[in-house]
Amino acid sequence: MTERVNEVRDRLRACPEPSGHEGKTAAYLAAELRKAGCEVRETATGGHGVVGILKGAEPGPVVGVRGDIDALRHVVDGKEVCVHSCGHDAHAAMALALAEEAAKTGIRRGILKVFFQPAEETLAGARGMIEEGLTADLDYMFGIHLRPIQEAKAGQATAALWHGSSYQLEASVSGRTAHGARPHLGVNAIDAAVLVVNALNCVWENPVEGWSAKVTKFNSNSLISNAVPDGVDLVFDLRAQKNGVMESMLQKVSDMVINVPTGLGAVGTVKKSDGVPAAEYDPEAIALLEEAITAVLGREGLLPPIVTPGADDFHFYKRAKPSIKAGFVGLGADLTPGLHDPSMTFDANVLPDGVKILKYAVDKLLG
Ligand SMILES: [Zn+2]
Numbered sequence: 001m002t003e004r005v006n007e008v009r010d011r012l013r014a015c016p017e018p019s020g021h022e023g024k025t026a027a028y029l030a031a032e033l034r035k036a037g038c039e040v041r042e043t044a045t046g047g048h049g050v051v052g053i054l055k056g057a058e059p060g061p062v063v064g065v066r067g068d069i070d071a072l073r074h075v076v077d078g079k080e081v082c083v084h085s086c087g088h089d090a091h092a093a094m095a096l097a098l099a100e101e102a103a104k105t106g107i108r109r110g111i112l113k114v115f116f117q118p119a120e121e122t123l124a125g126a127r128g129m130i131e132e133g134l135t136a137d138l139d140y141m142f143g144i145h146l147r148p149i150q151e152a153k154a155g156q157a158t159a160a161l162w163h164g165s166s167y168q169l170e171a172s173v174s175g176r177t178a179h180g181a182r183p184h185l186g187v188n189a190i191d192a193a194v195l196v197v198n199a200l201n202c203v204w205e206n207p208v209e210g211w212s213a214k215v216t217k218f219n220s221n222s223l224i225s226n227a228v229p230d231g232v233d234l235v236f237d238l239r240a241q242k243n244g245v246m247e248s249m250l251q252k253v254s255d256m257v258i259n260v261p262t263g264l265g266a267v268g269t270v271k272k273s274d275g276v277p278a279a280e281y282d283p284e285a286i287a288l289l290e291e292a293i294t295a296v297l298g299r300e301g302l303l304p305p306i307v308t309p310g311a312d313d314f315h316f317y318k319r320a321k322p323s324i325k326a327g328f329v330g331l332g333a334d335l336t337p338g339l340h341d342p343s344m345t346f347d348a349n350v351l352p353d354g355v356k357i358l359k360y361a362v363d364k365l366l367g
């Protein structure tokens, strides 16, 4: 298995495909799953995904394990390249090795579904799997992601990686144009939009909870500089470690976009808000993963829960079906200098341990 997981990872690393374009990766994984004896479902909603399915003879829970499979585009030395800089080649390799190991012996009860999820980076892949109805029967769902060395070293893992929620809210402010010499005849959309941005600095959530709200785009529609502009487009980037805090912020920012410009006679509109929920895990799933990590890495290898402001579309699964017992392993791999850096490297010797941790949890539920 040690050789196999690294062979698969090398194969995937040599063929990195960006979010939504994972065709070759998905075809390779589907072929390997069929060879192993898994039932295979291929998906094309939101990207190219694959699910390997094994069924036990006795009734039991439906357990999902998710490895993501997309890579990222970067510019290196002036050239555009695609790189597995988030380590999804490693996650897919561990998930495939898990499916193959489970297929060797078969599972006694319930159903194992190993998800090879596309388009994590664009937050479209999990929603694609959900739309295709592939997660409707899940009782458990486990994820795994390599961690930067600052969070976990090789030989360490956490059973609860607490991702934050991330939302982008797009808004516009419209006023009325007028000649630059006669501003009193118009309504300056920039004036009104600046007030909205200043109002954003008056958003407060509990300082004990992790959150932030900031403006990340501010574009006037004006093509000339000697007239009062009548339109501004804005984007707000919102982060929160808890879903309740995010809901509150979305409401406050939306209210400000709509209400603040009216003081100047301008009109604010929320055009769209989209994002990803924060992690919500189940104590039973966390306890099981802690037991699995301790069994594989020893007591000294088990890290406490890790809170990260980063987001992952894995959390759409539980949002779509709240009864899913979710857990997420953060696996240490001496990963430097960091995720999403095209020069990212890690110690691939940890991958078999990742497979063993997942297999331990699956065996407990389905063995
Ligand atoms: Zn990423």
Ligand SMILES: [Zn+2]
Pocket: 068, 086, 087, 088, 120, 145
């Ligand atoms: Zn990632």
